[in-house]
Amino acid sequence: PLSAQCVINKQVVVAAGVFAPGHLGELTRIVPFEMVDAALESARAAQVRVRELPSRVVVYLLLAAGLFPDIGYSGVWAKLCSGLRGLAVAAPGSSALTQARRRIGAAPLRELFALLAGPAAGAARWRGLLVCAIDGTSMFVPDTAANLSIYHRQTGGNGDSGYPMLRLVAVVACGTRTVIDAVFGTYGIGERTYAPTLFRCLREGMLLLADRGFGYADQVSAIAATKADLLIRAKNNLALPALEYLPDGSWLTSMGSVVVRVIDAEITITPHRGPRRCERYRLVTTLVDYRRYRAIDLVELYHQRWQIETSYLELKSTILDGRVLRARTPAGITQEVYALLCTYQALRIAIADATATGPAATPLHANFTIALNTARDQVVHAAAVITSGAIDLVGDIGRAVLHDLLPTRRPRQSPRVVKRAISKHRAKGTIDRTNYPSIGITINLRKPPI
Known part of the structure; x- marks a missing residue:
């Protein structure tokens, strides 16, 4: 009957007193109070x-802001408090929130990211090696005089970019898309200059994938010095004279002080329609045992490098939705970027924990958008902030992800072009931007030079 009613009683358990708004919903399990307090203590904040x-509540406010980039900090505070009706919580204005963010600074978020960073438990390995990728990307910051003193606009033939930009360079675990380490700063400094700082995270048992921007002797020598292995694409015109020819068609050469193996391959993609596309890949690697590490397997493995591009897509397009960052000062930008990295890492850890509970799913089959939207709901409802009894590794976020896994990605080709040109009136040529499914991918190893 129309007069029938259903009553749902919900119990919310959060920290007591003024600490109640300090949470991240279900993600608080991954970023617990003790971890935030330790980061604050380490930063003396x-x-x-x-x-x-x-201070702890302010840190969670900054983390929650990464989930809601389309609203101001006052709106984020309202989200944190919306599930706490009945509790006497503070109602600070925008000025008070600004002063609180300035009071704690960026150091606690940097310390918190250091605690969260890593490949995630159970990260997939290839021949016993943790496969990682390094690459850079850019993000827009507000166009203020303070930001322009540190960050610069990108210049081009069609004019300068509308907003100043920062450059972010990271090392990502390809199997889970979790961030192992990251560094960022002015766009005027290139990826190769930032990269050596990230080599601090490399260890024996890791295999680092990188594109042609890192295929130089100084970078190869620095990576090899960490005892990690590498698989890097080199420029086709780079002189790599043979020291020894190997039976599989690869050869040994030296780059700086390191002896590496060179694999020269030609990849042919046959699309569903249109002409074939051929591209030459010249890879250098410290995996010199051609019997254990077949050349054809390494060429196929190199495709995993694109996982870091997907990570940047999730960070910039899914979370930020292409928006400019909030902070109007360089110190605020540093704080905001570290908070955003922490929130992204927490989401990726939640996905890895959920998919690890069953053999049918991997983190790469998880729908990141579903995880993000579910996490937003959990913050609004203040759900699962403090749990009792057995630890639920899956949680509502994990169950939502596992309920709607992505299918295995189909082979396809896509033109690599600038999606958003500096000038909206002049796109970059007449390029067909359609993604076409491929009916065949052929890899042929090229003969070594004599």
């Missing part, structure tokens, strides 16, 4: 006295 906006 814990409050001397308990305020209406304790």
Whole structure:
């Protein structure tokens, strides 16, 4: 009957007192109170006295802002408090929130990211090696005088970019798309200059994939010095004279102080329609045992490098939806980027935990958009902030992801072009931007030079 009713009673358990708004919904399990407090203590940013906006609560406000990039900090605060009706929580204005963010600074977020960073438990390996990728990307920051003193616009033939830009360079675990380490700064400094800072995260048992921007002797020598292995694409015109020819068609050469193996391959893609596309790949690797590491397998493995591009897509297009960052000062930008990296990492860890519970799913089959939207709902409802009893590794986020897994990606080709030109009136040529499914991909190893 129309008069029938259903009553749902929901129990919300959060921290007591002024700490109640300090949560990240279900993701609080991954970024617990103790971890945030440890980061604050390490950065010497814990409050001397308990305020209406304790430092821990401000950190969670910054993390939650990464889930809601389309609203201001006052709106994010309202999201954190919307599931706490009945509790006496603070109602700070925008000025108070700004002062609180400035009070704690960027150091606690940097420390928190260091605690969260890593490949995630159970990360997939190839021949016992943790496969990672390094690459850079750019992000837009607000066009203020303060930001322009550090960050610069991108210049081009069609004019300068509308907003100043920062450059972010990261190392990502290809099997889980979790961030192992990251560094960022002015766009005027190139990826090769930032990269050596990231080599601190490399260890024996890791295999680093990189594109042609890193295929130089100094980079190869620096990576090899960490005891990690590498698989890097080199420029086709780079002189790599043979020291020894191997039976599989590859050869040994030296790059700096390192002896590497060179694999020269030609990849032919046959699309469903249109002409075939051929491209030459010249790879250099420290995996010199041609019997254990077949050349054809390494060429196929190199395709995993694109996982870092997908990570940047999730960060910039799915989370930020192409938006400019919020902060109007360089210190605020540093704080915001570290908070965004922490939130992204927490989502990726939640996905990895969920998919690890069953053999049928992998983190690469997870729908990141579903995880993001479910996490947003959990923040609004203040759900699963503090749990009792057995730890639920899957959670509502994981169950939503597992319920709607992505199918295995089909072979396809896509032109690599600038999707958003500096000038909206002049696109980059008359390029067909359609993604065409491929009916065949052939890899042929080229003969070594004599």
